[in-house]
Amino acid sequence: HVAGKSSTASCRPLPPCKGGALLALNQPFKGDFPDKLKLSEVTSVISIDEKFKVTCLAATCTIILKLLDLYKELASAREIFHPVNQLITNMAVDNLPDRLKKKLTLIQEEIRELPDKSGAVVRPAKPVKMLRMLEPEIEENYTPGDKKRTGNKTLLEEQKLRHKVKQERKGARKEIRKDAAFLANQKFRERREKDEERKARTKNLLGNLANQEGDYQKVQRKKKKKF
Numbered sequence: 001h002v003a004g005k006s007s008t009a010s011c012r013p014l015p016p017c018k019g020g021a022l023l024a025l026n027q028p029f030k031g032d033f034p035d036k037l038k039l040s041e042v043t044s045v046i047s048i049d050e051k052f053k054v055t056c057l058a059a060t061c062t063i064i065l066k067l068l069d070l071y072k073e074l075a076s077a078r079e080i081f082h083p084v085n086q087l088i089t090n091m092a093v094d095n096l097p098d099r100l101k102k103k104l105t106l107i108q109e110e111i112r113e114l115p116d117k118s119g120a121v122v123r124p125a126k127p128v129k130m131l132r133m134l135e136p137e138i139e140e141n142y143t144p145g146d147k148k149r150t151g152n153k154t155l156l157e158e159q160k161l162r163h164k165v166k167q168e169r170k171g172a173r174k175e176i177r178k179d180a181a182f183l184a185n186q187k188f189r190e191r192r193e194k195d196e197e198r199k200a201r202t203k204n205l206l207g208n209l210a211n212q213e214g215d216y217q218k219v220q221r222k223k224k225k226k227f
Contacts, residue, residue, distance in 0.1 A: 028095045029054050036062070054100060061103040068110050078114040085111045 033054045064084060071077050088104050096104075 029097050031097075033058060033097070033100075054097060057096070058100055058103065061100065061107060064107055065103070065110070068107070072110070072114060078111070078116060081111045081114065 027050070029050050031051070033051055037055055037059045064081075068077075068081065071080065074080070085108055088108055091104070093101055093104065
């Protein structure tokens with residue numbers, strides 16, 4: 001991006017990079033240059049000279065060639081490295097040294113030699129798990145309802161006693177619930193009988209009071225007639 005000769009949309013770097021011809025050579029470069037950058041050169045605040053520009057481009061070409069060698073077998077290798085080919089085509093190579101030009105040409109040739117994609121990339125289907133098949137155990141002289149017990153005699157006796165205690169405890173709980181229900185029903189019946197008896201006595205008492213009130217009214221009326 002920063003060594004191009006034009007600023008077309010296809011050659012602009014993605015945001016937040018702003019681009020610019022920072023590595024474009026202003027004059028032909030003559031002399032030797034390394035293919036690797038030193039850490040001190042990357043972190044230095046010294047102004048960028050022509051040798052640094054050529055070294056940066058050479059190091060970038062070396063990395064791209066290694067990446068091409070690593071990923072050339074991928075089905076999408078041509079699509080991955082296609083933008084690199086466009087950038088090289090847009091580079092200003094007139095002032096570059098011959099050794100660097102050869103590296104750029106080699107990169108373009110290797111990209112062109114990448115195989116075309118044979119078809120769409122399809123996600124491999126998940127293998128279907130087979131159902132676990134279990135072979136049934138066939139028991140001779142099988143009697144329905146009888147539990148088969150295996151093991152030590154003492155252990156079997158202990159299991160038998162535990163089962164018996166469990167059954168007895170279950171039966172005792174059932175009887176306790178039954179007795180509790182009976183007692184609750186009996187108390188309810190007694191309470192209902194007492195309520196009915198109290199209601200009858202109250203009704204009888206109210207009836208007697210009503211009769212007495214009637215007799216009293218008769219006596220009062222007779223007294224009034226005499227006077």
